[in-house]
Amino acid sequence: MLNRWLKEKKTFYVFPFWGLLLALGAPLGWFIVEALTGLTVSPIYRVVLYLYITLGTALAFVVFAGIMVARMEKEKRLFNHIASSEAELARREEISRHELKLTKEKMIKISQFGALIGKSTKEEEVYYKLAHAAHVALGFDRVNVLKKGEKGLTVVEARGIKAKDEEEVKRLEEMAIPCSEEGGAIGIACKEKRSFIFTSGDYIPPKYRLPSPYNEMEALRSKSFLLVPLRVEGERHARAVVGADRKLSKADVTHDDLLSLEILADIASTALTRLTLEKRLETLATIDGLTGIFNRRTWMELAENELNRAKRYDYPFSIVMLDIDDFKLVNDTWGHQAGDMVLKSIGSILRKSCRKVDAPGRYGGEEFVLLLPHTNGEAARKAAERLRKTLEATDMGVPITVTATFGVSWFNPEDPDTTIDQVLLRADKALYRGKDLGKNIVMISWEEGGAKDETGELSRRGSPTY
Numbered sequence: 001m002l003n004r005w006l007k008e009k010k011t012f013y014v015f016p017f018w019g020l021l022l023a024l025g026a027p028l029g030w031f032i033v034e035a036l037t038g039l040t041v042s043p044i045y046r047v048v049l050y051l052y053i054t055l056g057t058a059l060a061f062v063v064f065a066g067i068m069v070a071r072m073e074k075e076k077r078l079f080n081h082i083a084s085s086e087a088e089l090a091r092r093e094e095i096s097r098h099e100l101k102l103t104k105e106k107m108i109k110i111s112q113f114g115a116l117i118g119k120s121t122k123e124e125e126v127y128y129k130l131a132h133a134a135h136v137a138l139g140f141d142r143v144n145v146l147k148k149g150e151k152g153l154t155v156v157e158a159r160g161i162k163a164k165d166e167e168e169v170k171r172l173e174e175m176a177i178p179c180s181e182e183g184g185a186i187g188i189a190c191k192e193k194r195s196f197i198f199t200s201g202d203y204i205p206p207k208y209r210l211p212s213p214y215n216e217m218e219a220l221r222s223k224s225f226l227l228v229p230l231r232v233e234g235e236r237h238a239r240a241v242v243g244a245d246r247k248l249s250k251a252d253v254t255h256d257d258l259l260s261l262e263i264l265a266d267i268a269s270t271a272l273t274r275l276t277l278e279k280r281l282e283t284l285a286t287i288d289g290l291t292g293i294f295n296r297r298t299w300m301e302l303a304e305n306e307l308n309r310a311k312r313y314d315y316p317f318s319i320v321m322l323d324i325d326d327f328k329l330v331n332d333t334w335g336h337q338a339g340d341m342v343l344k345s346i347g348s349i350l351r352k353s354c355r356k357v358d359a360p361g362r363y364g365g366e367e368f369v370l371l372l373p374h375t376n377g378e379a380a381r382k383a384a385e386r387l388r389k390t391l392e393a394t395d396m397g398v399p400i401t402v403t404a405t406f407g408v409s410w411f412n413p414e415d416p417d418t419t420i421d422q423v424l425l426r427a428d429k430a431l432y433r434g435k436d437l438g439k440n441i442v443m444i445s446w447e448e449g450g451a452k453d454e455t456g457e458l459s460r461r462g463s464p465t466y
Helices: 001-024 025-037 043-118 123-135 166-174 181-192 255-286 295-313 327-334 336-353 375-395 420-436
Strands: 142-149 155-157 197-200 225-230 238-246 317-324 358-365 367-373 403-413 442-444
Touching: 043 255, 123 142, 123 155, 123 238, 123 255, 123 358, 142 181, 155 166, 155 181, 155 238, 155 442, 181 197, 181 225, 181 238, 181 255, 197 238, 197 255, 225 255, 295 358, 295 367, 295 420, 317 327, 317 336, 317 375, 317 420, 336 358, 336 367, 336 375, 358 442, 367 375, 375 403, 403 420, 420 442
Parallel strands: 403 442
Antiparallel strands: 142 155, 142 238, 197 225, 225 238, 317 367, 317 403, 358 367
C-alpha cells in the first residue's frame, strides 16, 4: 500500500506541470485552426482569446489538482490510521498470545498439582500439597492453610512466611482463631464457607478485620489477600481456610488469582471428602456400631497379628473375656433399648479403661474380649479385677447393678505352638467356671478355682441385686 501511495503521489505532482504545458499550447492550437479554416480574427480579439483559453485551461487543471490533493491527503490520513490500527492490533495480539501462553502454563501446573492433591492418602498430605501448589503454581508470595479444630483455626501449613524470630513462629503454630465473627474475615470464611478478596484500595469493614492478638502476627497481616474455604460435604463449617497474598512483591491479588485458588481448593475439598468417606467406611467395617469398639472379625485379625509378633519377638500377651451377668433378664424386663444402653456403657468403660496398645472388642451378643499385649497372666488378672469393680460401680441406667464374669488366659512364649483359638478357649472355659461359681468373678485359666485378690479372698461378689 505504501509503494502504491508513493507512486500515485509522484504522478499527482507531475500532473499540474503537464496541464500548464497544455494551457500554454492552446494558442498554438487556435492558430492551426485558423490556418486550416481560413478564419480571420482581429489581433486584439486573438490576444484576448489566447489569454482566455490559456488561463481557463490552467485554472481547470489547478482546480482538478486541488481536488486530487485533498483526496490524496485523505487517503494518506486513512492509510496512517490503518497502519496505526494494524500496529496496535499486532501489539494486542502479541500481548494476548503472551497472556494465553502464561494462562496455559498456569492451567497445566494447576492440572498437574491438582492430580497430585487428588491422589493424597492422608489429610495432612492434602494441606501440604495445596500450600505448595498455591505457592509454586499460582505464584503467591505467602500461603497459609488454617485447619478447624476444637479450639479454632490453627495454621497447619505455611509457605513464604518470614517470621521475625522463633517466638513468633511458635505463636503462629499455637494460636487458634475462632470459627465465627470473632475471627474476622478468616473466622467468617470458615463459618459461612465463603471466599473473600481484598485489595489495597478496598475499605475493609471492621467485622472483617483480624482482631487482636491475631493481627499482631506479621504472617497474617496484609492489605491485599485472598481467603478460600475447603468445604467437606456434610460438615456445617469449612474444614480449613486457605489464605494467600503477594505482600513480598507488593502487588495486589486479582479475581483471576481468586478463581485459580478456588480451583485448587475445590480439588482439595474433593480429596478431603473422599478421605473422610473412606475413613467412615473403614470405621464401619472395623468398629461395632453399638459399642464403639472393634467388631469380632477385626479383633480376631488383631489377635492373630499379636500372636505372630509375640512368637517372633518372644514376649507374652493376655486375653480377658467377659460376659454380662443375667443380661437376658435386662432385655426381658426393661426391653432391648435398656439392653443396648448397658452394652454401650460397657463399651465406653472398656475404651476408657484400656491402654492405647490394648484392643477391646465385642465378641458377640453380651460377650466382650480384651487383648493385652506384653502382659502376663497375673498382670492381666489384676487388670480384669479392676475392670470388674468399675463395671459393678457404674450406673448403667437400669434399676439393677450390672456385673460381669471374667475369664483370663495368656500366651506363654515358652509354648510357641499355641494358637489364638486355644488361648481364647482357655479364657472361655475359665469364664464359664466363674458362671458356675456364682458370677461377678474373675477366673484364671492356669489354676483351678478362682483368682485371689490382695486379701486372699476369692475375687467374687454376689449376684446382681434388684
